[in-house]
Amino acid sequence: MTLKKVNPDLEKERSTCTFNIEELTNLLDTGAHCTAERRAVEDKVFSVKELKDEIPDEFLSHKERYENAIRKSVFLHKVLQETGVKRGVYNRSDKSDFRTTYYSIFKDGSPFMLQYSMFVPTILGQGDSEQVELWYKRALNMEIIGTYAQTELGHGTFIRGLETEAVYDEKTEEFILNSPSLSSYKWWPGGLGHTTNYCIVMAQLKIKGKPYGMQPFIVQIRDEETHMPLPGVKVGEIGAKLAFNTVNNGFLGFEHVRIPRRHMLMRFSQVSKDGKFTSSANPKLAYGTMVMVRVTIVNSAATYLSRAVTIAIRYSAVRHQSKLKQNEPEPQILDYVTQQHKLFIGIATSHAYMFCSYWLWDVYVMYQKEQNVGNFDRLPELHALACCLKVISSSDCTGLVEKCRMSCGGHGFMMSSNLPQLYGISTATCTYEGENTVMLLQTARALVKAWELGSRGRPFSPTMSYFAEKNVPSKWDSSLEGILNAFQKVSIGKLSSSVSSLQEYTKSGLSAEDAWNKASVQLIGAAEAWGRAVVLSIYKSEIERYGQTVSPALKSVLFDLVELYYVHLTLEKMGDLLLYTQLSEKDVVSLRKKYEDLLEKIRPNAIGLVDAFDYRDEVLNSTLGSYDGFAYERLMTEAMKSPLNAEPVNQSFHKYIKPLMKGKL
Ligand SMILES: CCCCCCCC/C=C\CCCCCCCCCC(=O)SCCNC(=O)CCNC(=O)[C@H](O)C(C)(C)COP(=O)(O)OP(=O)(O)OC[C@H]1O[C@@H](n2cnc3c(N)ncnc32)[C@H](O)[C@@H]1OP(=O)(O)O
Ligand SMILES: Cc1cc2nc3c(=O)[nH]c(=O)nc-3n(C[C@H](O)[C@H](O)[C@H](O)COP(=O)(O)OP(=O)(O)OC[C@H]3O[C@@H](n4cnc5c(N)ncnc54)[C@H](O)[C@@H]3O)c2cc1C
Numbered sequence: 208m209t210l211k212k213v214n215p216d217l218e219k220e221r222s223t224c225t226f227n228i229e230e231l232t233n234l235l236d237t238g239a240h241c242t243a244e245r246r247a248v249e250d251k252v253f254s255v256k257e258l259k260d261e262i263p264d265e266f267l268s269h270k271e272r273y274e275n276a277i278r279k280s281v282f283l284h285k286v287l288q289e290t291g292v293k294r295g296v297y298n299r300s301d302k303s304d305f306r307t308t309y310y311s312i313f314k315d316g317s318p319f320m321l322q323y324s325m326f327v328p329t330i331l332g333q334g335d336s337e338q339v340e341l342w343y344k345r346a347l348n349m350e351i352i353g354t355y356a357q358t359e360l361g362h363g364t365f366i367r368g369l370e371t372e373a374v375y376d377e378k379t380e381e382f383i384l385n386s387p388s389l390s391s392y393k394w395w396p397g398g399l400g401h402t403t404n405y406c407i408v409m410a411q412l413k414i415k416g417k418p419y420g421m422q423p424f425i426v427q428i429r430d431e432e433t434h435m436p437l438p439g440v441k442v443g444e445i446g447a448k449l450a451f452n453t454v455n456n457g458f459l460g461f462e463h464v465r466i467p468r469r470h471m472l473m474r475f476s477q478v479s480k481d482g483k484f485t486s487s488a489n490p491k492l493a494y495g496t497m498v499m500v501r502v503t504i505v506n507s508a509a510t511y512l513s514r515a516v517t518i519a520i521r522y523s524a525v526r527h528q529s530k531l532k533q534n535e536p537e538p539q540i541l542d543y544v545t546q547q548h549k550l551f552i553g554i555a556t557s558h559a560y561m562f563c564s565y566w567l568w569d570v571y572v573m574y575q576k577e578q579n580v581g582n583f584d585r586l587p588e589l590h591a592l593a594c595c596l597k598v599i600s601s602s603d604c605t606g607l608v609e610k611c612r613m614s615c616g617g618h619g620f621m622m623s624s625n626l627p628q629l630y631g632i633s634t635a636t637c638t639y640e641g642e643n644t645v646m647l648l649q650t651a652r653a654l655v656k657a658w659e660l661g662s663r664g665r666p667f668s669p670t671m672s673y674f675a676e677k678n679v680p681s682k683w684d685s686s687l688e689g690i691l692n693a694f695q696k697v698s699i700g701k702l703s704s705s706v707s708s709l710q711e712y713t714k715s716g717l718s719a720e721d722a723w724n725k726a727s728v729q730l731i732g733a734a735e736a737w738g739r740a741v742v743l744s745i746y747k748s749e750i751e752r753y754g755q756t757v758s759p760a761l762k763s764v765l766f767d768l769v770e771l772y773y774v775h776l777t778l779e780k781m782g783d784l785l786l787y788t789q790l791s792e793k794d795v796v797s798l799r800k801k802y803e804d805l806l807e808k809i810r811p812n813a814i815g816l817v818d819a820f821d822y823r824d825e826v827l828n829s830t831l832g833s834y835d836g837f838a839y840e841r842l843m844t845e846a847m848k849s850p851l852n853a854e855p856v857n858q859s860f861h862k863y864i865k866p867l868m869k870g871k872l
Contacts, residue, residue, distance in 0.1 A: 212835065213834070213835045213836060214525050214835060214836030214837055216524050216525045216539060216836060217521065217524055217525060217814060217834075217835070217836040220524050220811075220813070220814035220815075221814055221815065221818070223811035223812070223815075224811065224812055224814065224815030224818075225760055225763075225764065225811065225812055225815075226758070226760040226761045226763075226764050226812065226815065227758060227760065227761060228815050228818050228819045229242075229819075230757060230758060230761050231761055231764075231765075231815075231816070231819035232819045232820070232821040234753060234757060234761070235558075235561060235819065235820065235821075236821070237299050237565060242821065245305065245308065247290070248287070248290050248292060248305055248308055249308050249823060249825075249826070251286055251289070251290050252283065252286055252287070252290075252308055252312070253823065253825045255282060255283075255286055257278070257279070257282045258279055258282055258283060258286075258312050260275070262848065262850075263622070263623065263845065263848055264314055264315065264453070265622045266848070266849065266850055269447060269452065272315070272452060272453050273318065273401070273453060273455060275453075276313055276315075276316075276317060276318055276453035276455075277318055277402065279312055279313065279317075280313075280317045280318060280319045283309065283312055283317075284319065284349060287305070287309070292305050299506070299564075299565050299568045299569075306507070306510075307510055307822075307826060308826065309323075310632075311825060311826040311827075311828060313453055314625060314628045314828055315450060315451060315452045315453045315454070315628055315631070315632070316397070316450070316451045316452075316453050316454035316632065317453065317454065318397070318398045318400075318401075318402040318453060318454055318455040319352065319398060319402070320397050320398065320454055321353070321354040321355055321396060321397035321398045321399075321403075321454075322346065322349075322352050322353055322354065322398060322403070324500065324503075325354070325355035325407070325496055325500060326346060326352075326353035326354055326355055326403075326405075326406070326407060327343065327346050327347070327353075328496055328499060328500075329355055329407045329423060329472070329496045330342045330343050330346060330407075330425070330472070331343060332474070332495050332496055332499065333407075333423050333472040333474050333475065333493070333495065333496070334472045334473070334474055335472075335473045335474045337469075338425075338469070338472060338473065338474075342425060350431075351404060351405045351427075351431070352398065352402060352403045352404055352405065353398075353403050353404075353405040353406050353407065353425075354396040354397055354398045354399050354402075354403045354406045354407070354457075355396060355406070355407050355409075355496065356393040356396040356399060356406045356407060356408045356409065356459055357369070357393075357396070357409040358393065358394055358395045358396070359371065359390060359391050359392060359393055359394055360389060360390050360391070360392045360394040360458070361388070361389075361390025361391065362390070363394075363395070363642070364641070364642055364645045366409070366421055366494070367420075367421070369391075369409060369410070369411060369421060370386070370387055370388060370390060370391030370411070371384065371385070371386055371391050371393065371408060371409070371410040371411065371461065372384070372385050372387065372410060372411050372413055373408075373410040373411065373412050373413070373422065373424055373471070374413045374414075375412070375413065375414045375415075375468070375478055375482050376465075377480070377481055377482040379465070380467065380468045380480050381465040381466060381467055381468060382412075382424060382465070382466050382467075382468065382470065382471060383463050383464070383465055384408065384410060384424065384426060384461040384463075384464045384465075384466065385461050385462065385463050385464075386459075386460040386461045386462070391460070392441075392458050392459065392460045393408070393457075393458060393459040393460070394445060394458050395445065395456050395457075395639075396456065396457055396459070397451070397454040397455065397456050398454065398455050398456075398457070399442065399444075399455070399456065399457025399458070399459055400442070400443060400444030400445070400455040400456065400457035400458075401443075401444060401455055401457070402455050403428065403429070403457075404427060404428060404429040404430070404431060404434065405425060405426065405427050405428065406425075406426055406428060406459070407423050407424070407425055407426075407472070408423070408424045408425075408426045408459075408461075409421050409422070409423055409424075409493075410422065410424055412471070412478070412484070414478065414482045414484055415482060419476070419484050419486075420490060420493070421493055422471055422472075422476060422493060423471070423472040423493060424466060424470055424471050424472070425466075425470045425471075425472060426461075426464070426466055426470065427466070428440045428442055428459065429442070437464070438464075439461060439462040439463055439464040440459070440460075440461060440462075440464060441458075441459065441460040441461075441462070442457060442458065442459045442460075443457060443458055444456065444457050444458075445457060445458055449631055449634070449635075450628065450630075450631020450632050450634070450635055451631070451632065451635060468480065475487030475488070475489075475492040475493065476493070488581060488583065489583050489586065491586070491590070492578075492583075497640060497641065498571075498589065498590060498593050499571065500640045501593035501594060501596075501597040501640050501641060501646075502564075502567055502568060502571045502593050502597075503564075503568075504597045504600065504601060504636050504640060505560055505563060505564035505567055505596045505597060505600040506560070506561065506564035506565075506568070507636060508560055508600040508601045508603075508604035508605070508633065508636055509556075509557045509558075509559075509560035509561040509564060509600065509604060510557075510561075511604060511605075511608060511629055511632060511633040511636075512553055512556060512557045512560075512604040512607050512608055512611075512633070513554075513557040513561070513817075513820045513822075514625075514629055514820070514822060514826070514827060515553065515607070515608040515611035515612070515626060515629045515630075515633075516550060516553035516554055516557060516607070516611055516817060517817040517818075517820050517822055517827060517832055518611065518615070518624065518625065518626060518629075518827055518829045518831050518832030519549075519550055519553070519611035519612075519614050519615055519619070519626075519831075519832070520541065520550050520553075520554075520813050520814065520816075520817045521814065521817060521831070521832045521833070521834075521836055522615050522618070522619075522624075522831040522832060522838055523539065523540045523541035523546055523550065523614065523615075524539050524541050524813070524814055524836065525539070525836040525837075525838055526539065526540045526615075526616075526838070527539055527540070528540050528616075531543075541810070541813060542810075544803065544806055546614060547806040547809070547810060547813075548806065549610050549611075549613075549614045550610075550611065550614055550813075551771060551805075551806055551809050551813065552607065552771065552772070552775050553607045553610065553611055554768060554809075554813075554816050554817065555768040555769070555771045555772040555775070556603055556604065556607055556772065557604070557820075558746070558765075558768050558769075558772075559742055559746040559769075559772050560596075560600045560603070560604065560742070562745065562746055562749040562750065562753075563596060563600075563741075563742050563745045563746060563749070564596075564600075565749070566745050566749060567592060567593070567596055570585070570589060570592065571589065571593075573585070574586065574589050587653055587656075587668075588653070588668040588669070588670060588671075590649070590653065591649070591650045591653035591654070592670065592741065594641060594646040594647070594649045594650045595646070595647065595650040595734055595735075595737065595738040595741070596738060596741070596742070597636075597640065597641065597643075597646055598637075598643045598646045598647050598650075598734075598735075598738065599735060599738040599739065599742065601633070601636040601637045601643065602637055602643055604633060604636075605630070605633040605634045605636070605637055608626070608629050608630050608633045609630050611626060612624075612626035612627065612629075612630055615831055618830075618831055618838070618842065619831070621830065621831075621842065621845075623829070623830040623841070623842065623845040623846075624829050624830055624831045624832070625827065625828045625829040625832070626829070626831075644731060647730075647731040647734040647735060648727060648730060648731060648734070650734035650737065650738070651705070651727075651730035651731060651733055651734040654671070654702055654733060654734060654737055655702070655705070655706055655709070655730070657671050657674065658674060658702055658703075658706055659706070661674055661675065670737075670741050670744075671737070673695045673698075673699070673740070674699060674702070676695075676699070680788075680789055681789065682789055683788060683789045683790050683791060683794045685794060685797065685798060685801070687747055687769065687770065687773055690743070690773045690774075690776075690777055691740070691743050691744055691747065691773075693777075693784055693787075693788045693790065694736070694739055694740045694743050694776075694780075694784075695740045696787050696788050697736050697739075697740075697780070697783045697784060697786075697787045697788070698733070698736040698737045698739070698740045699787075700783075700786070700787035701729065701732050701733040701736045701783070701787075702733040702736070702737070704729060704733075705726055705729040705730045705732070705733045708722075708725075708726040708729055709722050709723065709726050712725050712726060736783070739776065739780070743772075743773065743776070746769060746772065747769055747773075750765050750766065750769050753765070754766070764809075764812055764816070767805060767808055767809050767812075768809070768816075770801075770805055771802070771805045771806075771809065774798055774801050774802045774805060775802065777790075777798055778795070778798060778799065778802060781795060818834075830842045830844075830845050
């Protein structure tokens with residue numbers, strides 16, 4: 208099929224853009240040098256023919272898909288090694304550490320994913336210098352391939368309930384790993400099924416019968432030559448899932464498997480040869496990899512959404528349907544204001560979380576530096592921020608990815624659109640690295656503690672400093688500052704009522720735990736409200752900061768999106784605002800008008816804004832979202848790849864349908 212260069216609809220859309228697309232791309236990439244570096248890596252990666260799929264993945268069997276994913280992972284590793292990309296070292300954004308490039312080669316994840324995202328970072332974060340020297344090099348060269356094995360069949364959330372044991376035997380200076388029950392089997396780790404030969408196992412340390420809590424151990428599970436499971440190791444794959452079907456998530460059990468003492472990662476806690484345990488300065492340091500991955504999820508969530516919204520907006524610009532005016536041709540569906548309502552918030556939300564993720568990453572890096580000199584003061588706030596922003600970014604972005612899919616009508620249901628797969632990998636972020644409700648409850652725990660300490664005169668940490676302000680009623684103000692203040696009032700109001708309920712429940716005789724459980728719906732509301740206030744505040748302040756360095760044209764568009772985000776959230780959370788602020792019906796009417804005006808203002812820039820995410824067709828992997836906009840031609844080309852289309856009549860006709868038609872069954 209010969210294609211014209213670009214669909215005229217998209218050509219027209221690009222001509223109405225009011226800002227410099229490249230300038231926005233550089234800003235989103237955290238610098239022009241990051242854009243250049245990323246494009247150079249992409250040029251290299253996407254020129255490798257072995258990394259292209261001849262048959263779409265969805266037409267392969269489970270086993271073939273796995274084998275294909277392994278083949279591509281190996282080629283990709285080689286290419287990235289040649290380009291000098293540091294694998295296993297996170298950066299401020301998915302794009303600048305090439306995660307987006309990497310994972311665009313796999314629609315459903317790579318079996319090496321956990322090697323890069325958790326195995327190597329845990330060695331770096333939890334190993335002492337000698338252990339890092341030994342294991343990091345081996346892992347980086349792929350001499351060993353590993354994963355992070357924490358979750359068990361019986362427990363994922365409640366880490367203290369994990370059953371896998373590591374019992375120290377001082378006679379042989381070894382730990383004995385054991386899985387005492389079916390529920391203690393590790394379940395879920397990516398790559399564990401048939402790919403990894405090592406893993407970090409999180410297990411309960413026991414010395415002379417005494418428990419010392421969960422610690423990380425590096426455990427060999429397969430022979431390095433034959434890849435056979437080692438004696439006492441029971442390992443396999445957990446089966447088909449909603450998504451991540453090429454990640455090779457696995458199960459793992461141990462029958463008294465011995466490992467050397469130095470295979471416990473000992474940066475923070477140590478076990479000496481004679482079995483003496485030295486505790487880390489803070490027992491939660493063993494949870495460090497989770498904090499780091501939660502921080503990075505905020506950017507991943509924004510990135511998944513930016514891919515989905517690029518596909519949906521490009522498609523909406525080339526799709527014509529129904530009539531707005533009787534005597535005119537069918538309009539682009541992007542001209543329907545309801546379509547703009549579904550999609551433009553996707554661009555703004557993606558920006559909001561991207562800019563917040565850069566800020567959160569910087570907080571994390573600052574904490575790391577302080578931690579290295581023994582200062583853990585920032586950890587409770589960082590933990591609360593990582594939990595809460597992980598939750599609201601993953602749930603908001605996943606909801607909007609699904610909205611993007613539905614906004615493409617029937618074609619959004621096609622696997623070739625890549626929207627179902629994007630939904631699958633996005634919704635997984637709501638569960639992994641801490642199930643979202645549980646993470647909100649962790650946030651609430653920190654907020655309640657801060658509130659109670661604050662009421663006794665202790666200072667609040669920076670993101671909670673507004674708790675100190677008196678919740679006095681003030682006139683509604685629809686400026687950005689006014690809306691931010693209003694959301695802070697909601698946050699104070701919800702937290703204050705949750706604390707009152709907790710106090711009332713305990714006063715009425717409930718234990719602290721029962722009172723907490725009874726008030727927990729309120730508590731997760733308070734946690735979410737704090738997260739909203741943080742995101743509104745950081746998104747606005749980051750754009751104000753960048754606004755001083757970018758061109759006036761770009762600054763204006765960036766602020767249109769900030770306003771859209773603020774007004775959209777105000778209308779969405781109207782109930783809370785009516786309860787805790789002076790918002791009136793008149794204000795709501797004028798905010799609705801403001802919202803409609805903003806959609807109209809953003810409309811000419813819609814394609815420019817998604818082009819600025821700078822996703823090559825190979826990254827989007829979508830029949831609906833390609834840069835040239837020839838969605839129908841691509842849908843037909845992909846449909847022709849269905850194995851059923853290889854022959855005009857399928858043999859099942861002769862075997863079953865014909866006898867049925869002839870009444871000969
Ligand atoms: C070429 C490419 C190169 C690129 C390189 C990068 C590649 C990146 C690639 C991919 C991108 C990402 C892909 C990621 C895939 C990941 C797959 C998923 C992996 C997993 O899911 S691993 C398993 C994760 N599991 C969890 O998250 C479990 C959740 N549960 C918990 O965290 C805890 O159990 C709990 C927090 C719920 C409760 O813990 P508990 O010990 O019971 O604690 P409490 O009693 O509630 O609290 C005690 C006290 O501790 C504080 N606290 C708790 N947790 C932490 C923490 N993590 N840090 C600091 N402090 C913590 C808590 O606040 C309490 O404090 P207080 O007493 O109140 O003061
Ligand atoms: C795609 C994917 C990849 C994964 N990869 C890995 C991996 O590589 N390595 C690894 O170790 N793990 C991995 N996991 C496991 C993951 O970390 C856990 O599934 C996750 O932490 C949630 O734990 P759970 O499954 O035990 O859920 P559960 O805790 O059983 O949650 C079930 C329900 O119970 C509720 N609940 C539980 N506790 C509480 C509470 N205290 N208060 C209120 N409600 C509660 C939850 O809110 C939820 O509604 C992966 C999971 C997925 C889906």
